[in-house]
Amino acid sequence: MRVDQSNEDQLDYWDGASGEYWARRADRFEEGVADYDFVASAGIEPNDRVLDVGCGSGATTRTAAALGAEALGVDLSTPMLTLARARSKDLTNVSYEQADAQTHEFTEFDVVLSRNGVMFFGDQEAAFRNLARALRPGGRLVLMTWQPVADNEWIRTIREALRAPTPERPGFGDPDWIRELLTSTGFQDVRIEPRTADMYLGTDADDALEFITGQFASAFARLPDREQATAELRADFAAHETPRGVRYGSAAWFTRATRP
Numbered sequence: 001m002r003v004d005q006s007n008e009d010q011l012d013y014w015d016g017a018s019g020e021y022w023a024r025r026a027d028r029f030e031e032g033v034a035d036y037d038f039v040a041s042a043g044i045e046p047n048d049r050v051l052d053v054g055c056g057s058g059a060t061t062r063t064a065a066a067l068g069a070e071a072l073g074v075d076l077s078t079p080m081l082t083l084a085r086a087r088s089k090d091l092t093n094v095s096y097e098q099a100d101a102q103t104h105e106f107t108e109f110d111v112v113l114s115r116n117g118v119m120f121f122g123d124q125e126a127a128f129r130n131l132a133r134a135l136r137p138g139g140r141l142v143l144m145t146w147q148p149v150a151d152n153e154w155i156r157t158i159r160e161a162l163r164a165p166t167p168e169r170p171g172f173g174d175p176d177w178i179r180e181l182l183t184s185t186g187f188q189d190v191r192i193e194p195r196t197a198d199m200y201l202g203t204d205a206d207d208a209l210e211f212i213t214g215q216f217a218s219a220f221a222r223l224p225d226r227e228q229a230t231a232e233l234r235a236d237f238a239a240h241e242t243p244r245g246v247r248y249g250s251a252a253w254f255t256r257a258t259r260p
């Protein structure tokens with residue numbers, strides 16, 4: 001697979017041990033964002049040709065297919081695509097391709113969608129120009145991305161435990177930045193709506209702790225006060241235990257745009 005130089009670190013991350021972690025925990029990651037019901041909001045019609053960008057283990061690709069679409073999932077990660085293919089083996093209207101969505105030459109789609117898969121591109125402008133080319137004229141782009149850290153209690157809690165500063169770079173948290181990116185790369189009629197839902201992290205505090213410290217294992221290992229940080233995080237998770245497990249407030253943008 002050819003990956004743009006600007007995405008080589010993402011390939012290392014998703015195609016390596018982190019991709020394996022995500023694939024092993026695919027159901028947990030899925031439950032985490034399930035309350036957003038993202039694909040249901042995409043207005044997919046039967047027979048739509050749908051491209052799912054950064055499809056991971058293919059849950060959203062399969063949901064699009066269940067709505068009658070002809071769905072292609074594209075991703076960098078071998079372990080996640082292996083799981084996606086295994087879970088789709090009885091479906092005739094789903095396929096997957098391992099490729100860098102920033103540069104891959106796609107044929108024309110009616111809908112390009114992505115749930116939390118577009119924030120990783122090394123060159124956002126090049127990537128979105130490529131995604132605009134992937135749509136037929138009149139075709140639709142539908143994205144889910146996270147709102148700023150300040151509005152996402154779960155991200156803030158994890159970053160605080162990791163003693164990580166709040167990122168100050170402009171990006172998908174900022175609707176003006178999203179609008180500017182899309183209008184400058186070939187999209188029009190950009191509409192950005194706020195959505196909120198509970199983010200699920202685990203059955204109880206210990207389960208959530210094991211999940212999060214496993215996901216960010218190397219960052220936790222580097223902390224000089226790892227035991228203190230882990231104890232604080234466990235206490236925060238315990239304070240967020242609900243009858244439906246450990247849940248935090250979260251906030252996303254649902255963005256739609258069309259290709260003229």
Ligand SMILES: C[S@@+](CC[C@H](N)C(=O)[O-])C[C@H]1O[C@@H](n2cnc3c(N)ncnc32)[C@H](O)[C@@H]1O
Binds near residue numbers: 101102
């Ligand atoms: C946070 S995961 C989301 C997975 C999936 N969309 C979901 O909601 O379950 C981000 C995914 O984007 C993929 N990704 C990152 N950069 C990519 C690129 N340049 N081209 C294709 N996929 C990419 C990663 O491999 C990873 O599977």
